[in-house]
Amino acid sequence: xxxxxxxxxxxxxxxxxxxxxxxxxxxxxxxxxxxxxxxxxxxxxxxxxxxxxxxxxxxxxxxxxxxxxxxxxxxxxxxxxxxxxxxxxxxxxxxxxxxxxxxxxxxxxxxxxxxxxxxxxxxxxxxxxxxxxxxxxxxxxxxxxxxxxxxxxxxxxxxxxxxxxxxxxxxxxxxxxxxxxxxxxxxxxxxxxxxxxxxxxxxxxxxxxxxxxxxxxxxxxxxxxxxxxxxxxxxxxxxxxxxxxxxxxxxxxxxxxxxxxxxxxxxxxxxxxxxxxxxxxxxxxxxxxxxxxxxxxxxxxxxxxxxxxxxxxxxxxxxxxxxxxxxxxxxxxxxxxxxxxxxxxxxxxxxxxxxxxxxxxxxxxxxxxxxxxxx
Numbered sequence: 001x002x003x004x005x006x007x008x009x010x011x012x013x014x015x016x017x018x019x020x021x022x023x024x025x026x027x028x029x030x031x032x033x034x035x036x037x038x039x040x041x042x043x044x045x046x047x048x049x050x051x052x053x054x055x056x057x058x059x060x061x062x063x064x065x066x067x068x069x070x071x072x073x074x075x076x077x078x079x080x081x082x083x084x085x086x087x088x089x090x091x092x093x094x095x096x097x098x099x100x101x102x103x104x105x106x107x108x109x110x111x112x113x114x115x116x117x118x119x120x121x122x123x124x125x126x127x128x129x130x131x132x133x134x135x136x137x138x139x140x141x142x143x144x145x146x147x148x149x150x151x152x153x154x155x156x157x158x159x160x161x162x163x164x165x166x167x168x169x170x171x172x173x174x175x176x177x178x179x180x181x182x183x184x185x186x187x188x189x190x191x192x193x194x195x196x197x198x199x200x201x202x203x204x205x206x207x208x209x210x211x212x213x214x215x216x217x218x219x220x221x222x223x224x225x226x227x228x229x230x231x232x233x234x235x236x237x238x239x240x241x242x243x244x245x246x247x248x249x250x251x252x253x254x255x256x257x258x259x260x261x262x263x264x265x266x267x268x269x270x271x272x273x274x275x276x277x278x279x280x281x282x283x284x285x286x287x288x289x290x291x292x293x294x295x296x297x298x299x300x301x302x303x304x305x306x307x308x309x310x311x312x313x314x315x316x317x318x319x320x321x322x323x324x325x326x327x328x329x330x331x332x333x334x335x336x337x338x339x340x341x342x343x344x345x346x347x348x349x350x351x352x353x354x355x356x357x358x359x360x361x362x363x364x365x366x367x368x369x370x371x372x373x374x375x
Contacts, residue, residue: 001277006056007294009049013158014305015339016046020123021313022335024324036327041255048254050161051214051266055274057165058215063222065173069180074173081368083169085361086299087144090354091162094303095138095153097349101307102131102154105314112314113155120324121313123157123306131155148205155310158302164208168215171200214267221271225278234276243273300350301343308342 019040026032026040061083068074106113115127125131132151140150141159144166152159175197182190201209224230233239250269254261316324325331 002056002060003288003295004291005052005274006298007291009052009056010298010301011294012042012049013046014301014309014342016043016049017123017158017306017309018312018335018339018342019043021121021309022316022325022338023327023331029327039327041252044255045251047263048251048261048266051211051263052270053161054164054168054211054214055218055221055267055270057168058218058220059222059274059278060218061169062172062215062219066176066219066223069173069176074177076173078365078369079173081364082361083166085357085364087162087166089357089360090299090303091142093349093353094156094300095141097304098154098156098307099133099138101311102133105155105307105311106131106133109314109318112318117314117317120317121310124310124313125155147208155307156303158306161211162303164211164215167200167204167208168212171197171212172215172219174200210263214263217267217271218274221275221278225275230275231279240273240276243269243276247273297346297350297354300354301346304346304349305342308345312338 026036026044029036029040032040065074065079068079102113112121113125113131115125115130117124118126129151131154133154137146137150137153140146141153144163146152146163147160148163174193178190178193178197182194201212204212225234234243247266247269250261250266252261254266313324325334
């Protein structure tokens with residue numbers, strides 16, 4: 001089930017951005033049907049899908065770190081190696097692809113990369129924040145300082161969430177260790193990690209801190225899911241069904257722009273459902289294989305798709321017609337064709353890089369930790 005959620009979230013971000021580039025916005029659809037309404041609703045949940053990512057990251061990474069700290073098994077070196085290899089093995093080629101695609105796009109359509117198409121491609125570059133391919137911005141993104149000290153690299157807008165993830169990875173174990181040690185009344189040992197963690201939180205933009213609250217919801221799920229009293233409640237079919245309905249309701253509220261569709265509400269609603277499926281053995285289903293595959297490529301898809309998607313919109317709006325496509329059979333055919341092309345590129349890059357993350361991690365672990373392996 002977690003694989004399915006990860007895969008669907010990545011595809012929601014990708015397909016939503018592609019819709020914004022190639023297909024007209026919903027108000028421009030003539031005589032919309034229920035199919036159109038459903039399609040545009042499903043393709044408009046990209047930001048909410050990132051909140052789902054944050055919860056799952058907190059569950060998988062933060063929860064495991066918390067358990068290791070509480071049991072005295074936490075290794076800062078191995079933790080850092082696992083997190084950095086996970087990020088960099090995919091990020092470095094993604095930045096190289098961004099440089100290549102954006103450089104070609106800038107040479108062909110310079111004004112588009114300076115924000116002239118913002119009214120139509122509202123996820124693309126803006127006049128006050130056009131494509132930046134400078135070395136300073138490149139190294140800032142490699143250090144996960146985008147949205148903090150440097151702009152996002154090139155047209156690759158989804159990179160904003162990688163800064164969030166990195167700083168959650170970095171600060172959570174420090175603060176967690178400080179709190180655990182302080183709980184043992186070892187205040188002198190706790191002072192430094194708490195000071196570092198709190199200073200880090202004060203330095204980060206408020207948007208990243210708010211996203212961190214969503215991430216911590218995943219940590220809470222990891223901590224609560226094994227508790228017998230909690231399990232008895234959340235594994236009941238009524239709870240599972242009602243919590244899933246609540247999650248769907250939060251997505252609907254977000255799509256309608258209602259205040260109750262806030263990121264924190266979406267994250268909480270997903271967490272309330274997630275705890276109900278943790279530790280549950282489900283029978284094999286037809287979606288198991290595609291779910292595992294989509295989860296495998298989800299990170300690569302997330303960080304490489306946007307420059308390709310933005311280029312698609314630029315090409316479409318510069319071909320003489322100067323307008324996006326209606327969601328007719330022909331328009332959806334173009335949409336699906338381009339989606340297939342981006343997926344093909346994603347799979348190639350995944351096979352070349354992300355697929356070998358564990359090999360890279362183990363090779364570095366043997367050098368750094370005298371033959372040990374890390375996960």
